[in-house]
Amino acid sequence: MITAALDIGSNSIHLVVVEIDGEKSFRVLASGKEMVRLGRSVARDRKLSANAMNRAVEAISKFSLRARECKATEIIAVATSATREALNRDEFLERVVEETGVHIDLLSGIEEARLIALAVVAKQRPRARQRLLAIDIGGGSTEVSISHKGEPVVLISFDLGAVRITEQFITGDPISEKQLRRLRSVLRAVIAHRAPEITKLGFDLCFGTSGTINALGQILWHRFHAEKRATPAYPVSGLPVRLDDLRVLNEEMALLDLDARSEIPGLNRARAEIIVAGGQLLEALMETLKIDELMTCEWALREGVILAQLARRASAATASSANLERDPSLRGALALVEHFQSDRKHATKVAHLAQHLFDSLRPLHLLGTEYRRLLVAAALLHDIGKFVSHTNHHKHSAYLIGCSDLTGFMTSEVKIIANLARYHRSSLPKPKHPYYAALAEADREVVRKLSALLRVADALDRDHEGRVRSLTCSYDDKKVSLTAVCSRVSDATQYRIEDRSDLFSEVFGRKIEFEIKLAG
Secondary structure, three states, rough: OEEEEEEOOOOEEEEEEEEOOOOOOOOEEOOOOOOHHHHHHHHHOOOHHHHHHHHHHHHHHHHHHHHHOOOOOOOEEEOHEEEEHOOOOOHHHHHHHHOOOHHHHHOHHHHHHHHHHHHHHHOOOOOOOOEEEEEOEEEEEEEEEEEEEEEEEEEEEEEOOOHHHHHHHOOOOOOOOHHHHHHHHHHHHHHHHHHHHHHOOOOOEEEEHHHHHHHHHHHHHHHHHHHHOOOOOOOOOEEEHHHHHHHHHHHHHHHOOOHHOOOOOOOHHHHHHHHHHHHHHHHHHHOOOOOOEEEEOOHHHHHHHHHHHHHHHHHOOOOOOHHHHHOOOHHHHHHHHHHHHOOHHHHHHHHHHHHHHHHOOHHHHOOHHHHHHHHHHHHHHHHHHHHOOOOOOHHHHHHHHHHHOOOOOHHHHHHHHHHHHOOOOOOOOOOHHHHOOOOHHHHHHHHHHHHHHHHHHHHHHHOOOOOOOEEEEOOOOEEEEEEEOOOOOOOHHHHHHHHHHHHHHHHHHHHHEEEEEEOO
């Protein structure tokens, strides 16, 4: 299978087209990059400018054509901070779909950090006991993570990026001494607020990704070999960036105007426009996080998107109730269950029952396997609103999910999950409900179908006692028959099934007949 990933960043748009070789490996067929600077106008007035949108649409159109020429069967497009924060993002997203056919998913900063971490770990392959720190400086945000045993354990996203801070802090060319002092002070203050999470845990390896850090690595590489009077071609990855060398470079670049910076070996003019801010940001990160040296890494977000897609496919292919809690994409949901002190035993039981209903009734709901994961996540999270109040806890659950940094899911998926939790009990989906009204028409239909299943699954564990040992489903044109083998009979469960089958009957045009059998 051939898959393409588009990373629509605040500074550049990146393409990678890969051929999937197995469950965890791929071969790169094509790649590309266009610097479109979506984040410049967003940093000034929180809107994507018309020119920036034109450049982005043109780049996406070109890349989607290239992906199809490589016979890609799917294009996964994700957008980061500039698009995420823009007040006119819907206009941009709709225009991209209309003119290119590409649907863009928005990433939260935390999910972006997770995907970058996956890519760096996969590329660098640290030993099992080693903790790996990854830093990615983008145009609008900076992501920092620590991974251990192949999984991210710390994820941080700063609203600091090379384009953003250039627009916000640098007006002169070269930068004035006053602006430089203010920039350095602000960067260290923001980073210091989150630094203890990194320094307390510690790390063994440190890598930096994406354009700014790779450019700084290339400049320092050229400098080192110029001193040696040698000019070897630099590698695309694995270049050292030492803090002491970076300090010297930053001092020199701060004194240069754009024309002079553009003459620096290893730096093109477009990157030279933002390299002063980017260099100062990396210096502040290395100082505050106590990093003496890092190595550059060529893999970043777009490779992380591919790796996450592979993981989702592998999870779907082997999906069963037995491996529910081992699914990496559900770890964020399970973490929220713990954080909000929800009943994990009940949540897990409802998730098992929901996925069983999903699998058994595929000919009725006609939804692809990718939606199974959303249903399971919603089942795990449906009761977290009780942390706020038992009354109307379904509404509180939807709010908490929508406002959380739920890792493992795109922003559009989080919206569906929040709606599913909202409708696991009480009223049915209505156009006047804000969360539901905000969904696209196709997603509303998904919510209706999956909510119908979740309401029944939750009713099957009405008493939170895990009485259902097994469940069988059958159906005809008029009814769906559910037979539950239980540890003991519960009239409350029978009543709750009848009460919660309203949406099911409305969506699928069949009533539910429920029977309980005692376990032998």
